[in-house]
Amino acid sequence: MNFEFSEDQLLIRDQARHFLGQESTAAVVRSILDTPEPYHQPLWQQIVELGWTAMAIPESYGGLGLGYLELCVVAEELGRALAPVPFSSSVYLATEAIKSWGSEQQKQHYLPKLAAGELIGTLASSEGQGLMEVQATVAENTLQGVKLPVPDGDVADFAVVIARDSSGDTGLYLADLEGAGVQRRVLNSMDPSRSQAQLNFTKTPVERLGGCGDGTVALAELLDKAAVLFAFEQIGGSQAAMDMGISYTRERYAFGRPVASFQAIKHKFADMFVALELARANAYYGAWALSCDAPDLPLAAATARVSATDAYYQITRENIQAHGGMGFTWEFDCHLYYRRAQLLSGVIGSQPQWKEAVASRLLSAA
Amino acid sequence: MDFEDTPEQAQFRADVIAWLDANARRRTDNLLRGMEGEDAFREAKEWYAKKAAAGFACLTWPKEYGGAGLTPLHDVIWSQEVAKYETRDSQFVIGIGNCGPAIMHFAEEAAKLELLPRMASAEDVWCQLFSEPGAGSDVAGLRTRAERQGDNWILNGQKIWTSGAQHSDYGVVLTRTDPTVSKYRGLTMFMIDMRQSGVEVRPIMQMDGGQHFNEVFFNDAVVPDNFRLGDVGGGWTGALTVLMSERLAISGVQPTGFPQFLDLVKSLELNGQAIANDPLVRERLATWYSQYAGLQAANKRMLTAVAKGGVAGAEASLGKLVGAVMNQEIANFACQLFGQAGIIQEEGISPEQAHFQKTVLFAPGVRLAGGTDEVMRNILAEQVLGLPQEPRADKGMAFQDIPSGKS
Numbered sequence: 001m002n003f004e005f006s007e008d009q010l011l012i013r014d015q016a017r018h019f020l021g022q023e024s025t026a027a028v029v030r031s032i033l034d035t036p037e038p039y040h041q042p043l044w045q046q047i048v049e050l051g052w053t054a055m056a057i058p059e060s061y062g063g064l065g066l067g068y069l070e071l072c073v074v075a076e077e078l079g080r081a082l083a084p085v086p087f088s089s090s091v092y093l094a095t096e097a098i099k100s101w102g103s104e105q106q107k108q109h110y111l112p113k114l115a116a117g118e119l120i121g122t123l124a125s126s127e128g129q130g131l132m133e134v135q136a137t138v139a140e141n142t143l144q145g146v147k148l149p150v151p152d153g154d155v156a157d158f159a160v161v162i163a164r165d166s167s168g169d170t171g172l173y174l175a176d177l178e179g180a181g182v183q184r185r186v187l188n189s190m191d192p193s194r195s196q197a198q199l200n201f202t203k204t205p206v207e208r209l210g211g212c213g214d215g216t217v218a219l220a221e222l223l224d225k226a227a228v229l230f231a232f233e234q235i236g237g238s239q240a241a242m243d244m245g246i247s248y249t250r251e252r253y254a255f256g257r258p259v260a261s262f263q264a265i266k267h268k269f270a271d272m273f274v275a276l277e278l279a280r281a282n283a284y285y286g287a288w289a290l291s292c293d294a295p296d297l298p299l300a301a302a303t304a305r306v307s308a309t310d311a312y313y314q315i316t317r318e319n320i321q322a323h324g325g326m327g328f329t330w331e332f333d334c335h336l337y338y339r340r341a342q343l344l345s346g347v348i349g350s351q352p353q354w355k356e357a358v359a360s361r362l363l364s365a366a
Numbered sequence: 367m368d369f370e371d372t373p374e375q376a377q378f379r380a381d382v383i384a385w386l387d388a389n390a391r392r393r394t395d396n397l398l399r400g401m402e403g404e405d406a407f408r409e410a411k412e413w414y415a416k417k418a419a420a421g422f423a424c425l426t427w428p429k430e431y432g433g434a435g436l437t438p439l440h441d442v443i444w445s446q447e448v449a450k451y452e453t454r455d456s457q458f459v460i461g462i463g464n465c466g467p468a469i470m471h472f473a474e475e476a477a478k479l480e481l482l483p484r485m486a487s488a489e490d491v492w493c494q495l496f497s498e499p500g501a502g503s504d505v506a507g508l509r510t511r512a513e514r515q516g517d518n519w520i521l522n523g524q525k526i527w528t529s530g531a532q533h534s535d536y537g538v539v540l541t542r543t544d545p546t547v548s549k550y551r552g553l554t555m556f557m558i559d560m561r562q563s564g565v566e567v568r569p570i571m572q573m574d575g576g577q578h579f580n581e582v583f584f585n586d587a588v589v590p591d592n593f594r595l596g597d598v599g600g601g602w603t604g605a606l607t608v609l610m611s612e613r614l615a616i617s618g619v620q621p622t623g624f625p626q627f628l629d630l631v632k633s634l635e636l637n638g639q640a641i642a643n644d645p646l647v648r649e650r651l652a653t654w655y656s657q658y659a660g661l662q663a664a665n666k667r668m669l670t671a672v673a674k675g676g677v678a679g680a681e682a683s684l685g686k687l688v689g690a691v692m693n694q695e696i697a698n699f700a701c702q703l704f705g706q707a708g709i710i711q712e713e714g715i716s717p718e719q720a721h722f723q724k725t726v727l728f729a730p731g732v733r734l735a736g737g738t739d740e741v742m743r744n745i746l747a748e749q750v751l752g753l754p755q756e757p758r759a760d761k762g763m764a765f766q767d768i769p770s771g772k773s
Contacts (some may be wrong), residue, residue, distance in 0.1 A: 001371075001669070002368045003666040004674075006367075082507075115372070143423055173624055249753075257757060260754055261757060263744070266744065266747035266756075267744075268752050269746075270742075270751070274688060278664065281662075281664035286669065291367060303655065307656040307657075355649055358651075359651045
C-alpha cells in the first residue's frame with residue numbers, strides 16, 4: 001500500500017508551487033478582482049506554455065499523456081494561489097467531456113487546441129436558482145434556452161451544454177460561443193477574481209457530443225471527476241488561508257502575548273487543521289479512485305467534494321475571525337479566500353446536492 | 367498511489383484469512399457485545415494465546431520479544447481482516463500498545479526477554495498507571511512518591527482511571543522521585559508487579575453503571591531498581607513515549623459509531639417508513655460519512671508514512687478527537703430518532719440491543735480517556751501547527767512550591 005503521490009508527481013507539485021508563488025501573487029489576483037478584466041492573460045499564457053492544459057490529454061491528441069494524479073497536484077497549487085484563470089472550466093470540464101464522449105472528429109478538432117490553449121471551453125449546465133433542472137432544448141441541431149451561471153462563460157470559445165431533445169431526453173451538445181445566436185452577459189458574483197456569465201441561446205447551431213448517451217448520466221460522471229479536481233483546489237486554498245491565519249496570530253500581540261498562544265485561538269486552528277486533514281485524506285482517496293477508475297469513484301468523489309467544501313468554508317470563515325477587524329478589510333487577503341471558497345462550493349453543484357449524492361451512493365453500495 | 371498487496375503481502379493476507387476462518391467467527395453486524403466482565407477477559411486471554419501460538423501476535427515486534435518481526439503493513443493487513451470477525455483482538459491494547467514500546471525502549475535486555483513474550487501472548491496482562499485524582503490533563507503534576515531504599519523503590523500514592531488494573535499482572539507507573547525540582551524533571555518511570563500486598567485495586571463505578579476503570583492505591587509497594595524504565599528524573603521522556611504510542615494504538619480502534627449508524631439507517635423502519643428515506647437522516651449520514659471516510663483515509667496516509675520509515679506524529683490525535691465526538695453525536699441523534707421510546711434502554715425493545723442508549727451514556731468517557739478533546743486540540747495546535755504554548759503559572763517553580771488548590 002502506498003497512499004502518497006510519487007516522487008515525480010511531488011516534483012510537479014513543487015514546481016507548480018514555486019511558479020505560482022512568483023506569478024499568481026495576491027497583486028495578480030487583485031488585478032482581476034478590482035477590474036472588469038475577466039482573467040489574467042499573461043498568467044494563463046504561461047500556464048499553457050508549462051503544458052498544464054495539455055497534461056491529461058493523450059499524446060495522440062497533442063497532449064502530454066500524463067494522468068489525473070498529475071492534474072490533482074497542479075489543481076491543489078492553483079487553488080492555493082487563487083489563480084485567476086479559466087483553468088478549471090477548460091480543463092476539468094470541457095476537456096474531460098470531449099475526452100469522454102467526443103467523436104473521433106470532435107476529439108481531433110478540439111483536444112489539440114485545448115491542449116495548446118488556443119481554445120477555452122466551459123460547461124453550461126445550471127439554469128438558475130435551485131438544483132439543476134434542464135429546460136434548454138435542442139431541435140434540428142439548434143439550441144434554445146438560458147444558462148446561468150456559466151463559469152468563464154464570457155471568455156470561453158465554446159461550451160458543453162446539457163439540453164433536451166424533442167423527445168425530452170437530455171444530451172450533451174457542443175455550442176460555439178463565438179458564433180451566431182449567442183448572447184453573453186457578465187454576471188456580478190461573490191468572487192470577481194473569476195468570471196461568471198449568463199448565456200442566452202437563440203437558434204444557436206450545436207452538434208451532439210459524439211458518444212454521449214443520456215445527458216444527465218454523462219453529466220454526473222463528468223462532475224464526479226471534476227469534484228475530485230475541485231477538491232484539490234479547495235484544499236490548496238484551505239491550506240493557504242490557514243497558514244495565513246497562523247502566521248498573523250503568531251506575530252500579533254494582545255495582552256502582552258502572541259494572539260496564537262490563547263487557547264481560544266489555538267483550538268480554532270486545531271479544528272481547522274482537523275477539517276483540512278479529513279478533506280485532504282478524502283481528496284487523496286478520490287484521486288486514487290479517479291486515477292484507476294475505481295468502482296467506488298462516485299462515492300469517493302462526492303465524499304471528497306463534501307469534505308473539501310466544508311473545510312474551505314470553515315477555514316476561510318475562521319481565518320477572518322482570527323484576524324479580528326483587519327480580517328474584515330479589503331486590504332487584507334482574507335476575503336480573497338473566503339470569496340473563492342464560496343465560488344468553489346457552488347461551481348459544480350452546492351453542498352445539499354453533493355451530500356445527497358453521498359447518502360444515495362453509500363446506501364446503494366453493498 | 368496504490369492499494370494493491372505485493373505478492374508477499376497477498377500471501378500473508380491469505381494466511382491470515384485462512385487462520386481466522388479456522389479460529390474465529392465472522393461478524394454479522396457491527397455491534398460489540400459484552401464489552402465488560404470476567405467472561406470477556408477470559409475469552410480475550412484465550413484468543414491472544416491462540417494467536418501467539420500461531421505466530422500472529424505483535425506482528426511488528428522482534429521475534430525474540432514474542433513478536434513476528436514483520437512490518438507495519440502486515441499489521442494493517444491483520445487489522446483489516448480481523449475486523450471482519452468476532453474477536454477480542456484489541457482487549458489488551460493498553461499493555462501491548464502503550465507499555466510494550468516503552469519497555470522495548472527503556473528496559474534492560476534481560477527484562478525485555480523475560481517480560482515481553484509473556485505480554486505478547488497475554489500470559490501477563492499489563493496496565494498503565496499515570497493519571498491521579500489531582501493530575502489528569504496536567505499529568506506531570508502527579509504526586510505518587512517513589513523513594514529509594516537500597517536496591518528497591520518504595521511507592522506510596524494513588525492512581526486513577528487505570529483500565530484493566532483488576533486483571534493486570536504488571537503495570538507501567540509514573541512516579542515523583544524529586545519534589546524539589548520542576549515538575550517535569552522530578553519524575554521517574556517504573557514497571558511494577560501488581561500482585562503484591564502494597565497494591566490495592568478498587569473498581570470505579572462509571573456514570574453508565576459499568577466498571578471498566580479502577581483506582582489503584584500504593585501502600586509501601588516495592589519495585590526493584592532493575593524495573594526502572596529510563597533514568598531517575600527522566601520519567602517525563604518515557605511518559606511521552608507511552609502517550610504517543612497510546613494515541614497511535616487507539617487511532618486504529620477508536621470507536622466512531624458510524625458503522626453501527628449505517629447498519630441502523632439501512633435496516634430501521636419507523637412509522638412504516640424506512641428511515642433511509644428521511645432527508646434529515648440522509649443529511650446526517652452524508653456528513654458523518656465524510657468524516658468517517660476521512661479518518662479511514664487519514665489512517666492510510668499515516669501508515670504510508672510509517673511504512674516509509676517515518677514516525678506517526680501527533681496527527682494520530684486526529685482520530686481520537688473526531689471519532690469520540692462523532693460517536694456521541696451519532697448515538698444521541700439515533701435515540702432522538704426513536705421518539706419517546708428513545709429513553710428506553712432494553713435490549714429486547716431498543717434497536718440494535720440498546721447500543722445507542724448505552725453509547726449515549728458511555729460516550730462522555732471516550733472524550734476524556736487518553737487525553738481530553740481539549741488536550742488533543744492543544745497537541746495539534748502546538749506540536750503540529752507550531753503555535754506558541756499557553757503561559758504556565760507553574761513555570762520554573764519547584765514541584766513542591768506549585769499551588770495545588772483544594773486536594
